[in-house]
Amino acid sequence: MTGSPALAVYLAASRLAGPLAHWLLARRMASGREDPLRLGERLGRAGVARPEGKLIWLHGASVGEALSMLPLIDEVRRQAPQMTCLVTTGTVTSARRMAELLPEGCIHQFVPVDTGGAVRRFLDHWRPDLAVWVESEFWPGLMVAVARRGTPMMLVNARVSARSARRWAWAPGTAAALVRLFRRIVTQDTETTARLVAMGADPGRVREGGNLKALIPAPGCDAGELKALRAALAGRPVWLAASTHAPEEAAVAEAHRVAARSLPGLLTIVAPRHSERGGEIAALLAGQGLALALARRSRGEVPGPETQVWLADTLGEMGLWLRLAPVAFIGGSIAARGGHNPFEPAALGAAILHGPETGNFAPAYAALNEAGGARSVADGAEMGAAVAALLESEETRRAMTDAAGAVRKRLEPDVAGLAREALALIEAGP
Numbered sequence: 001m002t003g004s005p006a007l008a009v010y011l012a013a014s015r016l017a018g019p020l021a022h023w024l025l026a027r028r029m030a031s032g033r034e035d036p037l038r039l040g041e042r043l044g045r046a047g048v049a050r051p052e053g054k055l056i057w058l059h060g061a062s063v064g065e066a067l068s069m070l071p072l073i074d075e076v077r078r079q080a081p082q083m084t085c086l087v088t089t090g091t092v093t094s095a096r097r098m099a100e101l102l103p104e105g106c107i108h109q110f111v112p113v114d115t116g117g118a119v120r121r122f123l124d125h126w127r128p129d130l131a132v133w134v135e136s137e138f139w140p141g142l143m144v145a146v147a148r149r150g151t152p153m154m155l156v157n158a159r160v161s162a163r164s165a166r167r168w169a170w171a172p173g174t175a176a177a178l179v180r181l182f183r184r185i186v187t188q189d190t191e192t193t194a195r196l197v198a199m200g201a202d203p204g205r206v207r208e209g210g211n212l213k214a215l216i217p218a219p220g221c222d223a224g225e226l227k228a229l230r231a232a233l234a235g236r237p238v239w240l241a242a243s244t245h246a247p248e249e250a251a252v253a254e255a256h257r258v259a260a261r262s263l264p265g266l267l268t269i270v271a272p273r274h275s276e277r278g279g280e281i282a283a284l285l286a287g288q289g290l291a292l293a294l295a296r297r298s299r300g301e302v303p304g305p306e307t308q309v310w311l312a313d314t315l316g317e318m319g320l321w322l323r324l325a326p327v328a329f330i331g332g333s334i335a336a337r338g339g340h341n342p343f344e345p346a347a348l349g350a351a352i353l354h355g356p357e358t359g360n361f362a363p364a365y366a367a368l369n370e371a372g373g374a375r376s377v378a379d380g381a382e383m384g385a386a387v388a389a390l391l392e393s394e395e396t397r398r399a400m401t402d403a404a405g406a407v408r409k410r411l412e413p414d415v416a417g418l419a420r421e422a423l424a425l426i427e428a429g430p
Contacts, residue, residue, distance in 0.1 A: 004173030015116035044121030057128035068212040150430030176200025189363035210413030219319030240325035251380035258384025271312035278313030373404030
């Protein structure tokens with residue numbers, strides 16, 4: 001089934017890697033990246049019993065992929081109410097989010113590490129009737145084990161960047177062996193479709209189907225808090241730097257200085273991708289001369305009249321920040337991180353700015369830019385000029401957000417059709 005010497009070597013090594021997996025998990029647990037109460041799940045030991053009846057297993061790497069599953073899960077449950085959905089992810093944050101958001105009839109577990117024993121225990125317990133991979137989270141040992149049991153496999157919201165395609169080109173036999181395991185592949189865009197076919201996927205099993213992340217519900221917030229903060233900030237120009245990474249906060253500080261020249265009372269909200277960087281970012285902003293004009297959300301501080309920067313170093317509040325700020329720079333795009341999801345700000349009517357590094361959402365950003373629904377900025381100076389221009393002109397902002405909303409709508413997939421395809425694979429059987 002493998003058809004690849006490199007893959008055969010990987011599978012042989014994974015069968016012997018149990019002791020190494022224990023050591024790696026212990027290190028991750030020590031750094032807070034594993035839940036000690038659920039560590040057994042990473043070794044394939046289920047935390048709950050398997051329900052009777054048919055079960056679809058859906059796997060995504062982290063929060064974004066897990067959230068993108070929710071519309072598909074809802075549609076599967078609508079079409080097949082007795083179907084159980086098992087969702088696996090690999091991060092503590094995604095587990096917390098799924099505990100909050102998964103509907104009745106759904107179970108979350110941590111994905112097992114890719115060793116022979118963990119995979120065997122996981123599959124022996126859950127016995128899925130269909131395995132659905134989301135985006136590009138490939139674990140070769142797990143995938144091959146699923147296929148060997150005759151369980152149909154589907155890849156949805158598939159994304160293969162140019163960089164990933166170049167990496168897979170170093171192991172063409174392995175790439176071909178893995179992509180041929182899928183009975184059905186539904187991609188985000190034409191570029192991914194072409195890359196998967198070039199990797200060895202059967203063209204008859206691949207189709208383009210839009211981006212599930214366009215369907216992720218806009219993040220919520222506390223209505224009372226939103227009302228109070230809007231009252232406290234009334235009359236002030238506000239913008240947001242969302243999901244930032246180092247060194248983007250330095251560019252944001254420069255953008256604040258540039259925009260503040262024409263926008264008295266400007267408040268910049270900085271919501272880093274990793275809230276634990278709050279102390280580091282506060283020190284950086286102090287070095288930029290903003291120490292006395294800084295408030296930190298993690299300390300319960302609320303911006304006063306003299307506050308210039310509000311450091312939103314907390315988790316799960318992006319819905320609040322996007323509702324307060326009519327302009328949002330989406331981070332990970334000046335830092336070489338490939339950019340982050342533009343659909344959330346589009347859903348909440350924030351004008352979108354981003355840097356040049358948008359490979360994770362390249363087709364979406366390209367469509368947004370072409371339609372005038374987003375604007376690329378190269379550095380802090382360009383960012384500040386764009387912020388000032390957008391905050392000074394409601395008409396310009398409105399044209400931009402209307403265009404972004406139209407693009408988001410156009411990129412939405414046919415989730416009902418996707419659910420029918422998944423259920424049809426179960427009916428077809430091994």
